Amino acid sequence: MAATQTDLSQVKVNRWTRTSLIGSPVALLVILLMFALPYITALSNIRALTDLLIFIIIGSMWNLMAGYGGMESVGQQAYIGLGAYGLVVTADLLGINIFLAIPLAGLIAGVIAFLLSFLAFRLIGGYFSIGTWVIAEVIKLIITQFPELGLGSGVTLYAMSGFDKDFRIALSYWLALIITALAVLVCVLLVRSRFGLGLTAVRDDATAAATSGVDVNRAKRVVFVISGIGTGLAGAIIAIQTLRVQPDSLFSVQWSVLMIFMVVVGGVGTIEGPIIGALIFWGLREALAEYGSFYLILLGVIAIVFALFFRDGIWGIVQKRRRFSIFPTGYTTTFGSIK
Template identity: 60%
Template sequence: MTDLLSRRSASSTQRVSRWTPSSAVGTSAGAVLIVALAALPYLINLATIYAMIDLFVLLILASTWNLLAGFGGMVSVGQQAYIGLGAYSLVTLADLLGVNVFLAIPIAAIVSALVAIPVSYLAFRLVGGYFAVGTWVIAEVFRLVTIQIPQVGGGAGVSISAMSGFPRDLRIAVGYWVALVCVVVVVGSCVLLVRSRFGLALTALRDDPTAAATSGVNVDASKRLVYLISAAGAGVAGTLIAISTLRVQPSGVYDVQWSAFMIFMVVIGGVGTLEGPIIGAVIFWLLKQALAEYGSAYLIGLGILGVLFVLFARRGIWGLVSRRGRVDLFPVGYRLRLPDQTRRKQ
């Protein structure tokens, strides 16, 4: 009887929590970092601000591509289709239709997601490597169609006149703050998505699609939703590229190199985690800044580095430092908090 009461007392002190010491520290550090980044334009030069906008674009692309491949199990080599679509949607909305350029950003994301709906029904007929090649072909079709539209400059591209009314320094600073808001919203949305019931379905889908289907997960609907979210994220990245460069060209926004960058960032950071793409994007950005003067040669080095990670560190950098998933910087998992007595016994 005494043993039964003691067990009941122990179980009453046990509780399931999403928060761990590491996630509390990580979330707090992230909030402080966001505040510091918001003040950065007052402290750095214009060239560094431009570079930071590039980092924010990479963070968005890495995080959303990881949702697609790391959780949805769909390795796409054609997300540049939605980068271009987002950039040209911004140009069309702001310059041709007179929509406020900053209001055009979420509208362009919605347009990218809507276009992705019929595209998904075509792309999802393919699996594995065929899906990857098929998405690249779809992106090329987007580029070829865009070239045929004279209203957006055809093959020569088009400049964004909606931003011309801003003074140069103010335009760059505002563009930086808008990019910061976008990356916070995108990464925060990824965290909330993984925390949700749908996130559990995605985790099951990532681990074993067949088992997930037998457990009641609608595999096709889940994959399609992730595909739409990833397309919207790529569209947001495209709008930021357009605002930063003030010019959109098909050869730039539809370049397959964007997909190569996404794959590299997620692979070296850690596929199927929230922290990995962030780490991979930062590392890639630092390498890009340090080695850009070597031209295309640095891309060869990045390729070799990516191959080494695939062969010898498939869990990526975050997998190496997180002690096999026991450390989280975001409160997305579940942890059983045991009584102090139980902890001491263990």
């Protein structure tokens, strides 16, 4: 027994692996280098890259909620719309500086997400998914009742009219890059934390987690609100990029479909999965968008194949063959690794 105790006392638990020690600094370096892209490439490419960053943000936020919190929402487009309209209200109607209005727009989406959680959490399983979609539609109908917000036809974001077009395109890209970095960082910190461990337990079995001392509703609510804030910030970036806030496009269920596609293909419940899924979706869109319906059919076929045969997604397949992690979210010991 004494020998066993001595051996156990020598066991070291580390969060950093060889790959994460390399991958995290490389990811940081890539982000820093990406800030220089508006100076070295065409603005049309910057617009496309801004779209990619928006996809990463919303994919990461949906994955945080579904992949770690076990809440499969089909109504996250509600917060895209709330973020965009929140920017119009704060920047145009209230006259707040645009750089302050952006985080306020995300905060507005988060506050509304907090209030809506008391309604949404009364539903479980498929009822929760459908309920979030209905909530998104109700929010859309409410917003379209205000003449100041353009009713059903939408409204123009005038707060950006004072900026040069080229600078506005670059600015929307830089803001999207900053928010993307923050979104991924928040996901990493949450998953690494004790709270993240409890959240994973809630995802796997809420009843068992509750009996182990985890406050299930609190854990879910925190993630629900964070996801709403991040998705709302993405909506604000969309408004800056397009200068037009239209309810039919912002509150379209297609946004949730894209989030689900990116996370399912990339890998549910991983930090890297939504990034890979966003890259795949963005690449397919850029290469095949001109083919119209064929492009949409291909996306559907890919989603079905992964849902049926590769449920862990691309990153899950990679990790099954070789333990690999870009971000330090797992645990390693002398006796092996624990995810």
